[in-house]
Amino acid sequence: MRTSTLTVTLTALAAFLALGTGAHAYDGGPVADGGTISGTVVFDGAAPAPEKIAVTKDKPVCGEEKVSPALAVGADGGIANVVVRLTNISKGKPLEVPASNPVFDQKGCEYTPHVLLFPAGTTIDILNSDGILHNVHTTSEANTSFNQAQPKFKKKLQKTIEKPEMGIKVVCDAHGWMSAWWISQDHPYYALTDAKGAFSMGDVPAGDYDIEFWHETLGKHMDKVSVTAGGTATLTVKMAKK
Amino acid sequence: MQLVHGASHRKGVVPRVVLGTRFPDGFRTAVLALALATTTTTTACAPSWVATAFERVRPASRQAEAWLLFQRHCRSCHGNLGAGDGPYAATFRTPAPDLRPLAAAAADGQTLVEHILRGSPPEDGAENAMPAFGDVLSDRQARAIVALLAHLGRELQAEDSDGARLFRARCASCHGPSGEGDGPLAAELIPRPRDLTRSWYRFRSSPSGEGPHIADLSASLERGLGVTAMGRFGALGHDRIEQLAAFVGALTTLDPDPEQATGAVPPAGGEEEIARGRVLYDEARCWQCHGVDGRGDGPSGRELRDDGGRASLPANLRRPWRLKGGVDVASLARTIGNGLNGTPMPSYGEVLETDDLWALAHYVRSLGEARPVVPIVLPVRRSTRRLPRDPNDRYWTTLDPTSIPLGPQSFVAPRWHRPAIDVAEVRVGWFADELAFHLAWDDPFEDRASEDVALVAQSVDDPRRPGRWRLPDQASLRLIRVPEEGPLPPLEGHEDGPLQARLRWSSEAQQPSEVDGCCASASFDNGRWQLVLARSRVAPETRQLLRPGARLALSLQLWEGSQGEHGPRHAISSWIPFTLPEG
Numbered sequence A: 001m002r003t004s005t006l007t008v009t010l011t012a013l014a015a016f017l018a019l020g021t022g023a024h025a026y027d028g029g030p031v032a033d034g035g036t037i038s039g040t041v042v043f044d045g046a047a048p049a050p051e052k053i054a055v056t057k058d059k060p061v062c063g064e065e066k067v068s069p070a071l072a073v074g075a076d077g078g079i080a081n082v083v084v085r086l087t088n089i090s091k092g093k094p095l096e097v098p099a100s101n102p103v104f105d106q107k108g109c110e111y112t113p114h115v116l117l118f119p120a121g122t123t124i125d126i127l128n129s130d131g132i133l134h135n136v137h138t139t140s141e142a143n144t145s146f147n148q149a150q151p152k153f154k155k156k157l158q159k160t161i162e163k164p165e166m167g168i169k170v171v172c173d174a175h176g177w178m179s180a181w182w183i184s185q186d187h188p189y190y191a192l193t194d195a196k197g198a199f200s201m202g203d204v205p206a207g208d209y210d211i212e213f214w215h216e217t218l219g220k221h222m223d224k225v226s227v228t229a230g231g232t233a234t235l236t237v238k239m240a241k242k
Numbered sequence B: 001m002q003l004v005h006g007a008s009h010r011k012g013v014v015p016r017v018v019l020g021t022r023f024p025d026g027f028r029t030a031v032l033a034l035a036l037a038t039t040t041t042t043t044a045c046a047p048s049w050v051a052t053a054f055e056r057v058r059p060a061s062r063q064a065e066a067w068l069l070f071q072r073h074c075r076s077c078h079g080n081l082g083a084g085d086g087p088y089a090a091t092f093r094t095p096a097p098d099l100r101p102l103a104a105a106a107a108d109g110q111t112l113v114e115h116i117l118r119g120s121p122p123e124d125g126a127e128n129a130m131p132a133f134g135d136v137l138s139d140r141q142a143r144a145i146v147a148l149l150a151h152l153g154r155e156l157q158a159e160d161s162d163g164a165r166l167f168r169a170r171c172a173s174c175h176g177p178s179g180e181g182d183g184p185l186a187a188e189l190i191p192r193p194r195d196l197t198r199s200w201y202r203f204r205s206s207p208s209g210e211g212p213h214i215a216d217l218s219a220s221l222e223r224g225l226g227v228t229a230m231g232r233f234g235a236l237g238h239d240r241i242e243q244l245a246a247f248v249g250a251l252t253t254l255d256p257d258p259e260q261a262t263g264a265v266p267p268a269g270g271e272e273e274i275a276r277g278r279v280l281y282d283e284a285r286c287w288q289c290h291g292v293d294g295r296g297d298g299p300s301g302r303e304l305r306d307d308g309g310r311a312s313l314p315a316n317l318r319r320p321w322r323l324k325g326g327v328d329v330a331s332l333a334r335t336i337g338n339g340l341n342g343t344p345m346p347s348y349g350e351v352l353e354t355d356d357l358w359a360l361a362h363y364v365r366s367l368g369e370a371r372p373v374v375p376i377v378l379p380v381r382r383s384t385r386r387l388p389r390d391p392n393d394r395y396w397t398t399l400d401p402t403s404i405p406l407g408p409q410s411f412v413a414p415r416w417h418r419p420a421i422d423v424a425e426v427r428v429g430w431f432a433d434e435l436a437f438h439l440a441w442d443d444p445f446e447d448r449a450s451e452d453v454a455l456v457a458q459s460v461d462d463p464r465r466p467g468r469w470r471l472p473d474q475a476s477l478r479l480i481r482v483p484e485e486g487p488l489p490p491l492e493g494h495e496d497g498p499l500q501a502r503l504r505w506s507s508e509a510q511q512p513s514e515v516d517g518c519c520a521s522a523s524f525d526n527g528r529w530q531l532v533l534a535r536s537r538v539a540p541e542t543r544q545l546l547r548p549g550a551r552l553a554l555s556l557q558l559w560e561g562s563q564g565e566h567g568p569r570h571a572i573s574s575w576i577p578f579t580l581p582e583g
């Protein structure tokens, strides 16, 4: 990764980050005879019609209209893009940074995926598949926020998110409707619901867990789940507009 | 709680205070902090009249109040510290004086108090009048301001340079007692004062997302941030600046790097470099926000917000004195490379090679125009043909333009200290019995629609709204007959003075339109209005033709509707004299 030679020193930041990650308390190792948690998150009530946003600029690339990605409810009421995680697990399978970098693409003035899960310390390949200027602007608490321009000639940018953080918001200032969430994990027991609202996480050591469901517009829902060795715990969770 | 006096002409901002009045919490804390901070003040070395006038009020609270009042009413010309270096003083032909030694030396502050309350006309040869503030300041408050200035004069010699004390005395009024951006003046400022405890400092030599270097903070304090309320504090002296910067640096959640930023030296920028920068400006789509001509009028401009949800308008790159991050090539390259944290201005450091950053910075620097000072006289051309009404007519380019500065309307309430427009180009033509004025000024948005003005007046300090008001753009040109010799009349005295004419234009009107008996015609292109205002050369009160040799003066007023300007909230120029040419 090349940084501008105008920048003077990164040493202070490096020291700061090293301290920050030291606080992380999760013990990874082999899991024998783990169980599985799977289930569905459904919308409580009548599914709202998807919100539509009129495109005001760069129409040849972005199109005339966008459907807001914030709340996507499927045909059977399943809610996509709900982040599911165990909140009180301290020991389990190891958290490993993926061998190939996850891809975060800007295409047709939309972010793909809309919610991206990755272990802390992962480098993300940010692509600009559009022939126009986007900027990747994050709002972060645990990590440092950044605002990176990505003109059409810069097809790939890379950013490493060092510290675990739930919900780093990503926006493009040039295209107000573009938004996404990055979830930087502190352990491997995270899952994201698919278009039908379904999720699954495996290799969970037997035990009782607190499980959290988080959606960007519906907020948080907490639940309990018991996992038995080799068994499958199934949950159906309803979330409603607050 | 001691008795604290604070009066304001603007309800709900800083309340008029009597014992038992409820305070907003921030105000109470700030005044307390200021009071604690300024106990080093002694009445012993103040002029005797100060002690008699204020014997019942503790000096610390008096001074804290005077500081707030000075920041609110005086700093846009006189500077935050009264050193004569306010953001608009740079346009004065006659420099604004350093008030501190004047006040410190005055045996009796009465003359200065009179100036504040009643204003004073321009001296002969000078262009600027001191507005009268008697409608918003009491006699007691004016005295407190003079005492404050005297104190600031003595502070120059004092050895105390404790960062914490300086912060509470000089910064807490806007940034709040603990630096969270919630000082008693914060609610009336746009842009809002920075929350100094957050890491997103904008003017840094560190990469996007990181805290600033101490040297960056010193530079901001020294330089001031454009035409905002955060003016130059260089008058504090180098040592105090260092102390303050170190104190502010310790407030951030990210440790600012204590190392000095080693300023990279930019390569020399020739025409080739600038041409390359122009190509990059297009390719990197800088125009999307800053506009094709750099006037801050790009298609994304109106929608942009900062991380606090406040409106964040792109900079007009042709007005370098408004650029808060510095205007030299090194500063521009740094801003482009690192971006401005917390704003929509992204970092280009990872997408452009270093030499491209330099080229782009050279190009942006080349766009910057010199800030004009008030001209002594406007040239007038006698035309051989009828003056065209079309502002785009080529004829107008044959006349020499004169750039005139505009500043805050600080004469009548409500005063307006953040005018959107601060320079206009004027051409004056004369044919037969007609005078015509060609005006051009930058305005990022062509505003035509109109909304309820009463509503606007209520929420004009709402930081989410600049750029989003639906009010028309307007211009007004006042014309007076002035004597051949001697000083110009005070600017605010126009109602009683020898007013010849007022030519008005509003973007709401269909064009060309009839205004005050004559004609206006406007066009808008790439962030710039052009307007022709014409009127007959007949003086209305005498019905006589103004003769060659007649001396007149004009003053321009401009309103930028989308930034909430209407009524008294506008930019205004000094009187600029001109003479109808002989022969």
Ligand SMILES: [Cu+2]
Pocket: A109, A133, A134, A135, A172, A173, A174, A175, A178
């Ligand atoms: Cu975009």
